[in-house]
């Protein structure tokens with residue numbers, strides 16, 4: 038008969054069995070091979086964290102400082118893991134982070150990868166990401182906020198809670214704002230349930246700085262600050278190529294030239310949101326390509342034509358007018 | 359004769375075992391989550407076996423991934439009702455099942471006074487028997503404190 042998965046309390050079990058129960062009781066995966074790792078290589082191999090890091094390097098253009106910081110953090114986590122295995126370190130390190138940068142600089146994308154890295158290294162049990170804003174946490178009337186915030190926290194347990202534009206939680210101009218209540222509940226969980234949840238706060242630099250200045254409790258609990266720089270035009274071109282590739286499109290030579298001109302023009306306009314603006318521009322270009330092909334009703338369209346975005350599809354943008 | 363000298367009520371799963379620790383509760387909850395069940399927390403101060411519908415402590419929890427979230431709610435309920443019975447229930451929403459598939463007690467009052475056997479004499483020499491929990495002797499608003 039198979040050994041029972043569940044051990045009855047007080048029952049005398051074989052040592053092997055009680056060891057698994059203990060491991061499980063400690064909240065980690067049953068029979069975690071990571072716990073016996075003694076070298077960096079073993080941790081890397083068993084956690085397969087290198088695969089995620091390589092993917093991050095490959096899939097995300099630019100972001101050199103962010104990638105560097107993530108490597109540093111991963112190194113720290115691997116070493117901490119080894120220290121924990123030898124009993125040199127009892128408590129899990131504080132892993133709450135802030136991602137600071139303008140819209141469309143890849144904060145959400147990197148947070149998803151970060152959740153995977155933390156999961157592979159065993160710092161969060163599930164590795165899912167719950168992305169929220171103020172509206173998901175803060176209620177409309179007295180007594181509404183606490184249940185709302187807790188609802189979100191319960192869903193995020195075992196994973197990463199990503200709070201976009203976190204500074205909207207704090208409204209100094211209104212001292213009875215319910216955001217403060219959400220902040221207090223968050224702080225409590227960030228402090229007491231480090232093993233259960235990692236919080237990432239994201240937003241613009243100046244407003245995040247102001248937010249941390251007026252919420253020292255929050256500031257002291259955030260261990261890692263990552264700055265997301267704006268992309269260079271060259272990087273945005275590359276991102277455009279990469280996005281199209283993943284959708285099985287390509288740019289013709291004239292389109293490449295058009296994109297090259299388009300990006301600096303778009304960057305000077307209002308509401309420029311880095312990679313997100315590029316994604317939106319490409320969506321519109323695809324629309325124009327479709328319109329162009331649609332007009333040629335009788336003709337058989339080749340695979341190449343269906344894949345190619347021409348210069349005119351880009352140049353029709355109002356950025357050029 | 360005392361059949362249940364400690365007076366512990368035995369309802370739902372695991373109720374003949376010693377109290378589950380939080381770690382053990384977490385394991386059960388995670389098992390349910392892995393099967394896609396939605397957990398909910400309920401409480402009552404009336405342990406009568408026919409008292410099937412307990413008060414809900416918040417709504418059933420859907421879309422949770424990890425047991426820590428459920429345990430957070432259990433601890434919330436324990437803080438609010440330390441001297442009540444609290445149970446966890448798992449709902450399986452699979453089409454055609456749509457019912458509670460797990461249920462166990464995770465908190466009980468310090469003192470469980472048990473049940474009185476009530477005899478009712480009816481027509482002829484017939485006697486009807488029923489049980490009445492001592493816990494509900496006093497009005498609801500005065501229970502719990504003693």
Ligand SMILES: Nc1ncnc2c1ncn2[C@@H]1O[C@H](COP(=O)(O)OP(=O)(O)O)[C@@H](O)[C@H]1O
Nearest residue numbers: 096097098140141142143144145146276312313
């Ligand atoms: N370095 C990059 N390489 C490729 N695509 C990127 C990169 N940075 C951002 N993107 C894309 O840009 C879009 C917006 O990114 P997102 O992570 O949502 O930004 P933020 O959270 O900072 O506003 C996403 O569709 C993402 O795929």
